[in-house]
Amino acid sequence: xxxxxxxxxxxxxxxxxxxxxxxxxxxxxxxxxxxxxxxxxxxxxxxxxxxxxxxxxxxxxxxxxxxxxxxxxxxxxxxxxxxxxxxxxxxxxxxxxxxxxxxxxxxxxxxxxxxxxxxxxxxxxxxxxxxxxxxxxxxxxxxxxxxxxxxxxxxxxxxxxxxxxxxxxxxxxxxxxxxxxxxxxxxxxxxxxxxxxxxxxxxxxxxxxxxxxxxxxxxxxxxxxxxxxxxxxxxxx
Numbered sequence: 001x002x003x004x005x006x007x008x009x010x011x012x013x014x015x016x017x018x019x020x021x022x023x024x025x026x027x028x029x030x031x032x033x034x035x036x037x038x039x040x041x042x043x044x045x046x047x048x049x050x051x052x053x054x055x056x057x058x059x060x061x062x063x064x065x066x067x068x069x070x071x072x073x074x075x076x077x078x079x080x081x082x083x084x085x086x087x088x089x090x091x092x093x094x095x096x097x098x099x100x101x102x103x104x105x106x107x108x109x110x111x112x113x114x115x116x117x118x119x120x121x122x123x124x125x126x127x128x129x130x131x132x133x134x135x136x137x138x139x140x141x142x143x144x145x146x147x148x149x150x151x152x153x154x155x156x157x158x159x160x161x162x163x164x165x166x167x168x169x170x171x172x173x174x175x176x177x178x179x180x181x182x183x184x185x186x187x188x189x190x191x192x193x194x195x196x197x198x199x200x201x202x203x204x205x206x207x208x209x210x211x212x213x214x215x216x217x218x219x220x221x222x223x224x225x226x227x228x229x230x231x232x233x234x235x236x237x
Contacts, residue, residue, distance in 0.1 A: 007052075015029070052081070055085050082161070161203075
């Protein structure tokens with residue numbers, strides 16, 4: 001089955017090269033040369049796109065701002081995975097991109113086969129459950145709907161990236177157990193992250209911002225110093 005990828009990138013040569021490289025591997029790449037064009041395509045044809053490749057430096061906008069706008073769109077567009085591409089090697093930009101909602105980050109120049117591996121990793125998600133038999137994990141005021149891949153706090157939907165949802169499920173399904181970064185990465189299959197960098201911590205921070213009453217004093221996702229994270233079994237408040 002062909003999967004459709006939207007690339008928002010002003011380098012037409014790069015886009016053409018990647019389109020040719022990805023095609024034999026089952027990916028059809030659609031190119032948008034500007035942020036405006038890319039966001040318009042997403043809103044017009046968002047459902048067919050399995051993933052967005054987003055350049056950090058665009059002629060009409062900052063890629064970080066585009067990522068923010070994408071995450072503010074209505075469901076299901078806001079949950080489309082995003083892999084950010086940039087010629088800037090500053091680790092701050094990488095962390096900031098992940099904080100805003102990107103699922104992965106690849107600095108330029110890169111090998112096309114590395115991009116392919118990361119795209120496959122981000123897309124390697126479990127299939128959606130049938131609605132009739134969908135399971136909902138409930139922790140006090142927090143509901144995690146596995147079938148709809150949706151999270152609600154006090155009945156209000158919380159926006160998460162695909163990776164962040166899978167990370168939350170991995171924690172919730174092992175509530176009460178301390179999980180290291182390595183165990184979390186292993187639990188969320190296909191995640192192309194180094195367990196020794198800050199990527200997992202960044203996503204945990206985003207999760208806390210979404211589901212904690214006070215992210216600075218988390219009561220749902222607790223840090224165990226030197227060991228990892230634990231998801232609280234009892235969440236009455």
